[in-house]
Amino acid sequence: MGTELLAPLDLAFWHFESDAHPMHLGALAVFAPAPDTTPTRILDLLGTRAAAIPRLRMCxxxxxxxxxxxxxxxxxxxxxxxxxxxxxxDGGDFMTGAGRLAGELMERPLGRGRPPWRMYLIGGAEGGPFAVLVKLHHALADGMRAVAIGAGIFDEIAAVTDARTAARGRPAVPPRSWLPDPREMAGMALGRIGEVGRAL
Structure with missing residues (x-):
């Protein structure tokens, strides 16, 4: 993949962004892993999957x-x-802590000098639940591209016995009428996981 001009709508998302009007969207997926799942193992898998997606190498x-x-x-x-x-x-109820932390992370702007996306592994103490927050600039991922990226990241997450999703997106201008709700994008991506408990 070489140089590619931003489409008009994506260019608008890029130019309209400000501290008061961030132009990223996000999806939060919460997992209940198998006992032998460790943060290092999950983090390595997430990094490997993300690095294999050409779009995520673009700035x-x-x-x-x-x-x-x-x-x-x-x-x-x-x-x-x-x-x-x-x-x-830190301690307490995981869902409450993960939700609060995800909200704080979503408030941070994405750096514009690098590929405009971030991914966070939240929690993941051995044998405990973990969450994955994927944050993408709206110029990088419209509805279908977000689904494709999400599927590419989550497709081989292993040792997952249960997955619940929540999502949050805050575009400052109205999205296209066909753009799925972020919760739909998260659900579609996670639907690809299927029987991944046997992947590793």
Whole structure:
């Protein structure tokens, strides 16, 4: 994948973004893992899956023409470890702590000098539940692209016995009429997991 001009709507999402009006969307998936699942194992798998998706290696750069235009280009310094992070949940009810932490993470703007996405492994103490928050810039992923990216990331998550989803998206301008609700995107992606408990 080389250089690709941003489509008009994606360009609008990129230009309209401000601290008061972030242009990213997110999906939070909560899992109940098998006892032998560890944060390191999950994090390694998430990083491997994300790094294998070409779109997630792309960053936005200026172009001479058209005036005001932007283009997707491959980030030659791409390092998946800059995008995938593990954050522990301190005591108390996991769902409450994970939800609060996900809200705080969604409030942070995405860096514009790197591929505009982040992924967080929340919790994941050995034998305990964990959550995965995927945060994507709206210019990077419209509805169908978000589904494809989500499926590519979650398709081989192993040792999962139960999955519940919640999602949150905050575009500052009305999305296209065919853009699925973030909860639908999370559900569609997680639907691909199926029998992944036997993957590892």
């Amino acid at each position: 936005v750069r200026d172009v001479l023409l058209p005036v005001g235009g932007k283009a997707w280009t491959v980030d030659k310094d791409f390092d998946v470890h800059r995008h995938v992070e593990h954050i522990a949940v």
